[in-house]
Amino acid sequence: MISRSSGEATPAQPSGRWIVGVDIGGTNIVVGVIPLDGGTPASLATLPTEAVRGSEFVIQRVASMVEHAIAETLDGQGGTRADIAGVGIGSPGPINREKGTVINTPNLGWKNLPLRDLVSHAVHLPATLDNDANCATYGEWWLGAGRGVDYLVGITLGTGIGGGIVLNGEIVHGASDAAGEVGHMTIEFTGRKCKCGNYGCLEAYCSGPNIAARAREGLEAGYESILTQLVDGHLERITAATVYEAAVLEDRYANEVMAETAKILGAGVANVINVLNPQAIVIAGGVTRAGEHLFGPLRSEVRRRSFRSAYDACKILPAALPETAGMIGAAAVFKKIAFGAV
Amino acid sequence: MISRSSGEATPAQPSGRWIVGVDIGGTNIVVGVIPLDGGTPASLATLPTEAVRGSEFVIQRVASMVEHAIAETLDGQGGTRADIAGVGIGSPGPINREKGTVINTPNLGWKNLPLRDLVSHAVHLPATLDNDANCATYGEWWLGAGRGVDYLVGITLGTGIGGGIVLNGEIVHGASDAAGEVGHMTIEFTGRKCKCGNYGCLEAYCSGPNIAARAREGLEAGYESILTQLVDGHLERITAATVYEAAVLEDRYANEVMAETAKILGAGVANVINVLNPQAIVIAGGVTRAGEHLFGPLRSEVRRRSFRSAYDACKILPAALPETAGMIGAAAVFKKIAFGAV
Numbered sequence: 149m150i151s152r153s154s155g156e157a158t159p160a161q162p163s164g165r166w167i168v169g170v171d172i173g174g175t176n177i178v179v180g181v182i183p184l185d186g187g188t189p190a191s192l193a194t195l196p197t198e199a200v201r202g203s204e205f206v207i208q209r210v211a212s213m214v215e216h217a218i219a220e221t222l223d224g225q226g227g228t229r230a231d232i233a234g235v236g237i238g239s240p241g242p243i244n245r246e247k248g249t250v251i252n253t254p255n256l257g258w259k260n261l262p263l264r265d266l267v268s269h270a271v272h273l274p275a276t277l278d279n280d281a282n283c284a285t286y287g288e289w290w291l292g293a294g295r296g297v298d299y300l301v302g303i304t305l306g307t308g309i310g311g312g313i314v315l316n317g318e319i320v321h322g323a324s325d326a327a328g329e330v331g332h333m334t335i336e337f338t339g340r341k342c343k344c345g346n347y348g349c350l351e352a353y354c355s356g357p358n359i360a361a362r363a364r365e366g367l368e369a370g371y372e373s374i375l376t377q378l379v380d381g382h383l384e385r386i387t388a389a390t391v392y393e394a395a396v397l398e399d400r401y402a403n404e405v406m407a408e409t410a411k412i413l414g415a416g417v418a419n420v421i422n423v424l425n426p427q428a429i430v431i432a433g434g435v436t437r438a439g440e441h442l443f444g445p446l447r448s449e450v451r452r453r454s455f456r457s458a459y460d461a462c463k464i465l466p467a468a469l470p471e472t473a474g475m476i477g478a479a480a481v482f483k484k485i486a487f488g489a490v
Numbered sequence: 491m492i493s494r495s496s497g498e499a500t501p502a503q504p505s506g507r508w509i510v511g512v513d514i515g516g517t518n519i520v521v522g523v524i525p526l527d528g529g530t531p532a533s534l535a536t537l538p539t540e541a542v543r544g545s546e547f548v549i550q551r552v553a554s555m556v557e558h559a560i561a562e563t564l565d566g567q568g569g570t571r572a573d574i575a576g577v578g579i580g581s582p583g584p585i586n587r588e589k590g591t592v593i594n595t596p597n598l599g600w601k602n603l604p605l606r607d608l609v610s611h612a613v614h615l616p617a618t619l620d621n622d623a624n625c626a627t628y629g630e631w632w633l634g635a636g637r638g639v640d641y642l643v644g645i646t647l648g649t650g651i652g653g654g655i656v657l658n659g660e661i662v663h664g665a666s667d668a669a670g671e672v673g674h675m676t677i678e679f680t681g682r683k684c685k686c687g688n689y690g691c692l693e694a695y696c697s698g699p700n701i702a703a704r705a706r707e708g709l710e711a712g713y714e715s716i717l718t719q720l721v722d723g724h725l726e727r728i729t730a731a732t733v734y735e736a737a738v739l740e741d742r743y744a745n746e747v748m749a750e751t752a753k754i755l756g757a758g759v760a761n762v763i764n765v766l767n768p769q770a771i772v773i774a775g776g777v778t779r780a781g782e783h784l785f786g787p788l789r790s791e792v793r794r795r796s797f798r799s800a801y802d803a804c805k806i807l808p809a810a811l812p813e814t815a816g817m818i819g820a821a822a823v824f825k826k827i828a829f830g831a832v
Contacts, residue, residue: 242799251799299665311765320657322767323641324803329764334677334757334795336690346795348678348757415676415690422671423653423765425664453676453688457584457593461666 149245149485150234151268151275162274162486164233166190166221168214169479170267171238171280171472172206173197174255174307179213180472181221182479184233184487186291189472190225191217199256206256207263210237211270234274236482238283238474239263240308245325248277254343255307278481280474281310281328282319284467287477288430289314290490293468301426302467303330303417305433309351313424317490319481331355335415350416354409356388356434363391363405373401392438406438407445414449421454421462432467491587491827492576493610493617504616504828506575508532508563510556511821512609513580513622513814514548515539516597516649521555522814523563524821526575526829528633531814532567533559541598548598549605552579553612576616578824580625580816581605582650587667590619597649620823622816623652623670624661626809629819630772631656632832635810643768644809645672645759647775651693655766659832661823673697677757692758696751698730698776705733705747715743734780748780749787756791763796763804774809781808 164184171178177197180189193213199206218232240253248264250256268275278286285294285302294300300314309331313320320327331351332344339348340358352358364383367376375394379385394402417429435442443466451459467473480490506526513520519539522531535555541548560574582595590606592598610617620628627636627644636642642656651673655662662669673693674686681690682700694700706725709718717736721727736744759771777784785808793801809815822832 242797315662320766322800322803323769324767324799326797326800326803327765327767329767329797329800332764332795332797333675333761335679336681337677337754337757339678412679415679419675419761420765422674423669423762424662425666425669425671427665453674455584455668455671455674457666458664458668458671461664461668 149276151248151264162233163230165227165231167233167479167482168217168235168273169475169477170210170214170235171283171474171478172210172240172256173280173474174199174240177206177210177213178472178475179210179217180475180479181217182476184483189476191220192472193217194471197256203256203258203261207266207270210267214267214271232273233486234276234482235267235271236283236478236480237264237267237275237277238280238478238481239277241279242326243277243279245278245321248275250277274486276482276485278319278478279310279312279325279328282312282321283477283481284310284432284474285312285314285328285430285477286319286480286490287469287473287475288432288467289477290480291469291476292473293430293465294428297428299426301328301420301424301429303420303429303431305354305413305431305435306356309355311420313426318484330416330420333416333419335412335419350412353412354416354435359388359391359405359409359435360386362408363402366401366405371401374399375402388434389437392435392441395438395441403441406441409435410442410445411449414446415453417446417464418450418453421450421458425458426462428463428465430465430467432470432473436466436470491618493590493606504575505572507569507573509575509821509824510559510577510615511817511819512552512556512577513625513816513820514552514582514598515622515816516541516582519548519552519555520814520817521552521559522817522821523559524818526825531818533562534814535559536813539598545598545600545603549608549612552609556609556613574615576618576824576828577609577613578625578820578822579606579609579617579619580622580820580823581619583621584668585619585621587620587663590617616828618824618827620661620820621652621654621667621670624654624663625817625819625823626652626774626815627654627656627670627772627819628661628822628832629811629815629817630774630809631819632822633811633818634815635772635807636770639770641768643670643762643766643771645762645771645773647696647755647773647777648698651697653762655768660826672758672762675758675761677754677761692754695754696758696777701730701733701747701751701777702728704750705744708743708747713743716741717744730776731779734777734783737780737783745783748783751777752784752787753791756788757795759788759806760792760795763792763800767800768804770805770807772807772809774812774815778808778812
């Protein structure tokens with residue numbers, strides 16, 4: 149699970165005071181340095197992923213961000229490179245944790261890429277790899293909204309919809325590192341086509357691009373809304389963020405779209421509650437910017453669709469670490485594997 | 491978790507060579523005596539539940555079945571009452587394992603019934619209580635189709651649809667003993683009304699009564715089928731079993747109903763695979779009598795709707811213990827709680 153092929157010898161007993169967290173997303177790479185016992189990340193940095201420039205470019209960028217963050221941290225806090233325990237990496241999946249490879253990720257264009265070992269070699273530090281949605285959930289569990297929760301589910305709504313499950317301090321990975329793919333739960337089996345090829349997935353309604361597409365479809369069908377003005381009539385420029393903005397401005401149509409989004413997301417969240425019965429669900433991603441325009445109708449729908457005792461036992465929370473949960477969780481995965489516990 | 495209020499003193503160190511398993515269903519009560527190390531149940535007996543006669547009647551019936559099974563086992567195998575470690579009870583839920591109560595079960599008409607302690611008192615033996623679908627899954631894991639599987643999900647299709655999750659030898663109960671309620675996953679949020687009050691639950695399509703109802707609706711709309719002959723024109727007599735019977739006789743309409751059932755069930759099973767990524771799913775209940783008329787189209791739909799790596803990692807299996815899994819699993823729950831491992 150941990151890279152042992154690093155240029156630097158991996159200590160038999162892991163040591164160090166810091167872990168570098170790396171979150172590789174479709175849009176941005178986030179890097180930070182986390183104290184071993186938690187606390188505020190140091191040397192936080194974000195750069196665009198620019199995946200179109202190829203995997204070598206992305207790995208080089210990750211490596212130089214990691215080196216820069218380490219140098220800055222040691223400079224500011226004192227210490228030597230021996231104080232850096234290693235690097236935890238989060239990447240879109242599916243991934244193979246054992247081998248440290250990204251099996252296939254359409255957003256980045258990678259196939260069977262040995263990401264963990266490539267980064268490990270480049271920075272001469274041991275490294276671990278886990279799925280980005282698992283990392284985001286683990287980060288919220290370690291230092292965010294899910295702190296102290298024994299049984300937590302995280303749902304991240306972005307370009308896609310991902311999820312993670314943390315039970316008694318461990319990520320539930322499942323039989324093939326694929327657990328937690330809540331975005332591709334069918335919630336309308338005769339419904340909208342999803343980019344995965346199926347019909348009626350949660351993601352086909354509630355991902356950012358699909359919230360925007362649903363809003364656009366209504367406008368094209370003649371609904372009136374300030375959305376049209378917000379994009380100067382260029383409907384193709386509407387994004388999920390535009391819809392939240394219009395909803396917060398009390399635009400009626402945008403609020404209808406958000407209410408429908410909340411209802412459908414509510415069916416998905418209720419499915420998670422009925423099947424898993426967690427103590428808390430943390431919801432992350434741009435959609436949470438809509439605040440109570442989302443969470444109000446969401447909670448109503450979840451209550452309607454879930455078992456009473458399971459609903460009562462489950463808190464539904466907005467994420468506390470919107471930009472950094474994935475990076476922090478990637479570091480937590482490294483800590484768990486190298487040190488045995490987070 | 492274990493009744494300590496038994497008339498007989500509970501030994502500080504649990505002992506005994508046998509555990510009595512009790513599965514209380516909406517229709518029947520199944521009782522058997524299981525050797526502590528597994529193996530073939532002895533003194534198997536089934537009687538109708540007759541829940542309409544009230545909870546006192548049912549508990550009295552359970553107690554006399556337990557006493558009869560113990561007497562018969564000790565008679566045949568030799569031994570004394572000290573060889574009986576205790577009684578594991580499975581009941582429809584939701585239940586509260588800590589208190590040993592059935593919170594609410596519409597099929598039996600019970601509310602906040604302290605079932606575990608009532609049975610324990612009646613038979614002067616320690617007892618445990620768990621949800622029937624959890625017990626059925628645990629029984630298949632201990633001695634049935636899921637033997638040796640580290641991460642198993644069970645789905646039972648009957649009057650309702652229940653489920654259970656077994657991870658590393660333990661039932662995943664969730665935050666309030668409600669985990670595994672796969673029957674009330676929304677798979678069509680604008681769909682059929684479910685008896686739980688919601689729309690589009692898996693159970694609203696694939697439970698026995700709903701398979702029958704869907705078949706009936708088509709016949710009333712003019713479809714031709716030998717189903718009509720099988721019930722002498724009394725469509726209200728159609729049950730799910732009648733539909734399987736007609737499907738096995740190669741009736742075209744009945745096979746359409748089964749294919750649709752398999753497709754919808756496939757969406758539900760794929761949801762379980764995408765969210766949990768288990769090593770195996772055991773499917774139990776009358777519907778499995780349709781054999782490959784069900785499992786063929788079911789596997790196709792699951793493959794279509796689930797992540798490739800998660801699908802490849804998961805076996806979809808018919809149950810091996812159709813009548814006794816719940817009773818055996820109830821005994822396994824007792825063993826787990828009293829002896830620490832199964």
